[in-house]
Amino acid sequence: MSARSALPVIATATTAALLLAGCTSTESTDSDGSKISLVSSGKLTTCTHLPYEPFQFKEGKKVVGFDVDLVDLVAEELDVEQEIVDTPFDGIQSGEDLNIRKCDVAAAGMTITKVRDENMDFSAPYFEATQALITKKGKPYRSLADLRGRKLAVQEKTTGEVYAKEHGDGVKVVQFEDLALLLTAVKTGQVDAGINDNGVLYDYVKDNPDTDVSAEFDTGETYGIGVRTGNDALRKKIDAVLEKARDDGRYDAIYKKWFGAAPEKTEKS
Template sequence: MAAIALTAAAGLLAAGCTSTKSDDTGGSGIKLVSSGTLKTCTHLPYPPFQSKQDGEIVGFDVDLVDLIAKELGVKQEIVNTPFEGIETGQDFNIRKCDLAAAGMTITDERDKVMDFSVPYFNATQALITKKGDPYKTFDDLKGKKLGYQKATTGGIYAKKQSKGLDIELVEYEDVGLLLTAVKAGKVDAGINDNGVLFKYVKENPDTEVTAEFDTGEEYGIGFRTGNDALRTKANKVLKKARADGSYDKIYKKWFGTTPQS
């Protein structure tokens, strides 16, 4: 009897522990990693989508996810983590976050290890150089150094397009290091998403975007595979934001224009 009582007590304790590790928001069936918090995995810096300003993490992606958190009645908590852990789905597997918003392109390979929201941003690859440098195509970069960010679609595109062209590819852990290398002349050019590069050249007039490559990319918010309740809620919020003007307002805040203009 004592053994039975001990087993029952242990079962009740385990059940109690489980309930404190997740949060059923409003009876919706949405389970969060931490009660009362929507944890967002991202990789800093990646302005204007996410970066730290005056000690606070801000950006286009941050504001969009805030809409989702508000709908759930919780606060967003941003987890800065290597991008490789995000795009491989590992961060979801270890329950590091509820979702990932990191200026992340939807690809077939990533879709195998996570689920994506509806697309929320159109992007393409672009080339950045020091002002006046004559590099506008991959052919122009023969015998030169081209930098790219690790684990990104820009890196994949650069490897594909530079085959047989004697271009030295240089990998950087994050976009901040990549852009610093371009500015300092450590590489002749860098490749990354156009939204990030146009933001950078606006603030660094000694650099310029010399070319854009129409890769037809779209960003999506990532979720643990099978986390349909949270993904469905996020999709509803994103669609509502498009309809009521909230999306355009956030877009203009970070890009100075609206998607339609």
């Protein structure tokens, strides 16, 4: 992350303070009688960054996806509706959106990392992922070494960007704000390849046969749903709902809906 001048930092802190001052939390009563604080009455507000298909994306005017369906299970348990806020990923992964009460949860196909874990509290892992390389069909790029001196698209503030910078010696890293712009750059030849999570890249190539996932890198990542640091009641409720969904088959059904097959029985994400 690049250094920032003192003025923007002060401005950000002031903005956060103003938002906090004007925000009123409400409570939802859990089935066990405990109270869970929510930023809006009758709603479980989710921060995400669109599009990130099949985890969250727009289908017509509605936001759908794997993450959306999982968070819906939590909302149902709390007897509220899920409301989705599309916001830049930087504010999500930094924990800022949670801290200023823009949302209750962050569900954005987000890898649990040490840095992010310092910025928010995560649910238990709910999905396994790794980084992968996408190219136009027939291109000879099978590793980062093959891209030395060539352009590699990354999504800003993601683990793919981190991996590319740490392992892509001599690679020209080109940043994009979101996945859609990254994929368009690959497809149109603006860049030679792109790196991102394998789940979204395999989903993309299904409908874009002129592209190919040419390599995977074993990064051993897992996704988590983020909550504001210290919001243990909501975090524990998410964990309980996801565990119950695994036990009763709903998790497998949602997984199959978005990925075409139920997860491996050994998967513990």
